[in-house]
Amino acid sequence: MKFPIIATAVLGATTALADMPVLTVYTYDSFVADWGPGPQIETAFEEVCGCDLKFVGAGDGAALLARLQLEGVRTRADVVLGLDTNLTAAAAGTGLFAKHGIEAEFNLPVDWDDDMFLPFDWGxxxxxxxxxxxxxxxxxxxxxxxxxxxxxxxxxxxxxxxxxxxxxxxxxxxxxxxxxxxxxxxxxxxxxxxxxxxxxxxxxxxxxxxxxxxxxxxxxxxxxxxxxxxxxxxxxxxxxxxQIEVAGRIASSEQPELAQSFLNFMLSDAFQSVIATTNWMYPAVTPEGGLPRGFETLITPxxxxxxxxxxxxxxxxxxxxxxxxxxxx
Amino acid sequence: MARRAQPLGAVVPAGVAAGALVLALCLGTLAAVAWRAEAGGGLGAADWAAIRFTLFQAALSAGLSCALAIPVARALARRQFAGRGLLITLLGAPFILPVIVGVVGLLALFGRNGMVSAALAPLGLGPVDIYGLHGVLLAHVFFNLPLATRLILQGWLAIPAERFRLAAALGFGPGDVVRRLEVPMLREVLPGAFLVTFLICVTSFAVVLTLGGGPRATTVELAIYHAFRFEFDLGRAALLSLIQFGMCAAAALMALAVTVPGGFGAGLDRPLKRWDADHLGLRMQDAAWLGLAGLFLLVPLALIVLRGLAGLAEMPAAVYAAALRSLVVALVSAAVTVGLALPLALAANRLGGLRGTALQGAGMLAIAASPLVMGTGLFLLLFPVVDPVALALPVTAVVNAAMSLPFALRALGPVLAETERSHGRLADSLGLHGYTRLRLVTLPRLRRPLGFVLGLSAALSMGDLGVIALFADPAQATLPLQLYGLMGAYRMEAAAGAALLLLALSLGLFWIFDRGGRANAAV
The missing domain is CATH 3.40.190.10 (Periplasmic binding protein-like II)
Structure with missing residues (x-):
């Protein structure tokens, strides 16, 4: 009989899913759109994290910060991705964010020394x-x-x-x-x-x-x-x-290790190589393969x-x- | 009065409950935002400038929309021609268009690169400069002329055919008809039509900014954005929202003060024949008005359709899923609208006087709400209890229903009052009460406005971005949200296709429900 086998498989899958820790990442809407970076990044991270990565879209960058301010310490977010440097002062002021403690080399035209927020792309x-x-x-x-x-x-x-x-x-x-x-x-x-x-x-x-x-x-x-x-x-x-777009992790998160590994993942090739042709920005760490063909035609101020x-x-x-x-x- | 002699029945509590729900939605969310606010700044000079500009443009826009709607509605009321029903439906389309789509259509006609500019170029003229106060007015007339026309047209259709028959028997000329029948009808209908268009224009924001040409065209809603996004000053956002309510309430009181009940008495729903309007001059005049309004309203729509055809093939599958979601939300929203509007209108009519007016006022409130403040308030209220994202679609359906309520009450109210005036005494003497009376007397006469209300609220809900933009996850995006998403990802062709789909679905929903409204249009 096929039915019990399927039933077992489905049950098995749901229990496996239920056991998996969930990492909730708040971001702006266009990041999670079907044609945005979100779907590819979700697949890539879930392959390595043994977790369920859940993106939550919340309007644009400014709406994202407002949402976080409204939710305060009760926020369900573990990571917030998509604020820019015009918003980070206010974001840091909420006291919700933890330090990232990550040392990295960035391909940014300016120096980066923020200990709370990490850039993922810029333009x-x-x-x-x-x-x-x-x-x-x-x-x-x-x-x-x-x-x-x-x-x-x-x-x-x-x-x-x-x-x-x-x-x-x-x-x-x-x-x-x-x-x-x-x-x-x-x-x-x-x-x-x-x-x-x-x-x-x-x-x-x-x-x-x-x-x-x-x-x-x-x-x-x-x-x-x-x-x-x-x-x-x-x-x-x-x-x-x-515009430098950044991410930070929430201090009160119940998944601090997962959040931290997401931030590390964010600077890896698997994440960075998706950015250029889905978010149409420069990756913060140029991936090994370099920028896609066509980007060399752009002006460099x-x-x-x-x-x-x-x-x-x-x-x-x-x-x-x-x-x-x-x-x- | 006869209606006072009746027992109040279940209708009044139901109506009061509906009114209370809307009140809670509008003022409760506002209070939640204000409650959450830390000590914020008061109003600055820029806020006051925004308040002045908002009042000014809304009054002008509403006045112009209603003034132009009178000849158009009159032409529709007294002419019969093939395709009249279709024209009435199509003329309603701009009102249910999402703002961003409507503006694209208007610019394709009146923009610097639009048809009018292109036609003027060989003459060494142009390009047309649409940006400024005149652009704002043009856009508001485009969006609101259809609604004003429909509301005024219903006034015309509510004049019993017997009155025109009597007018013809008495040898009334067109001038006499205007004086004896049409002006009294307009005094009853116009203030309400003006009020509704005024309320819409008060909260209009993206249109005013885009076509106003710069920061001079700052409305209160934009000032709320400023307070909310720029400073996260919830107190000031709530204060500005309260001022927006105040402006609308003042307008409502003024409209009530000048409304005079028509009192045309009862009719037997005979076929309408207008002997007075048979002159060639009047026929040409009506044809000219209909032609002009048709061109003005339909050419931008045709341009949207043309642009969208190429994009239909480009649309990702997510658009269809979003369309399905929007359809469900629209249907639920339409049902909720009628579920709120019918008891509210019945109760207001039953209560009469100041209490009835107050109840109607509560029902009208939602339109004056700032979507940003209402969405934020709802978020604050729901967040401690439940994940607001999970409730995004039901909340959208209810909020959209509340937003359609003013139009619903506007459409149902006068017909209900007229029904009571003309058939109430007979029904009383026959001992018709409660549900039987509703079924045999009231509902049949409400068929036309009810169809209109269902169609309008479904279509409005379809096109509305509303509060969902604040806490909907893109995974459960509605069609308008998906449309914005495509535009935000440079995919303008696919977005144009989605706009066409949205237009077709909104119009389709409106048309299906409104058939009831057009059932009597042939008479």
């Missing part, structure tokens, strides 16, 4: 354009300001979007006290401000704007996934602001701009007021 913000529509893209904020008024860019609101926040800090990092003047100069070129990256990027692809605020790695998607080499990021003389975590938090309100006043003119 530069940049204005992306279509070479066939805009062959001579401006190569600095000042040149963009000087361009004819009908050159339009679409950007995101820093209050509701991570890239929007990145642009606001980019201008602040590059121009400091001159930021208000830069925003006022940019105002005629800002076609509109959107709630999130998706709306802005969609408008750009529909030909609504000449340039869109995105990442230097965006053209790699079009090249590798679509075989379309018309998109390019404009290198800016002032340098480019960086000479100057990497970034505020230290605490500094970004302090500057935010002031920079937001400058952004708002400059663009409201």
């Amino acid at each position: 530069y913000f940049a204005f992306v354009h279509d070479k066939t529509r805009l062959p001579d893209a401006p190569d600095s904020f000042e040149e963009l300001i000087a361009a004819p008024d009908d050159l339009k860019v679409v950007i995101q609101d820093p209050r509701s979007s991570t890239p929007g926040l990145g642009l606001m800090l980019w201008v602040k990092a590059a121009y400091g006290a001159r930021a208000p003047e830069i925003w006022a100069g940019l105002a005629p070129h800002v076609l509109t401000v959107t709630k999130g990256w998706s709306e802005a990027y969609g408008m750009f692809l529909d030909g609504e704007a000449d340039m869109v605020l995105s990442y230097t790695t965006s053209p790699a998607y079009h090249l590798i996934a679509e075989g379309d080499d018309t998109k390019a990021a404009a290198p800016f003389d002032e340098g480019h602001y960086m 000479e100057t990497a701009l970034i505020f230290a975590p605490g500094e970004a938090a302090k500057l935010r309100e002031e920079a937001l007021a400058e952004w708002r006043d400059g663009l409201s003119r």
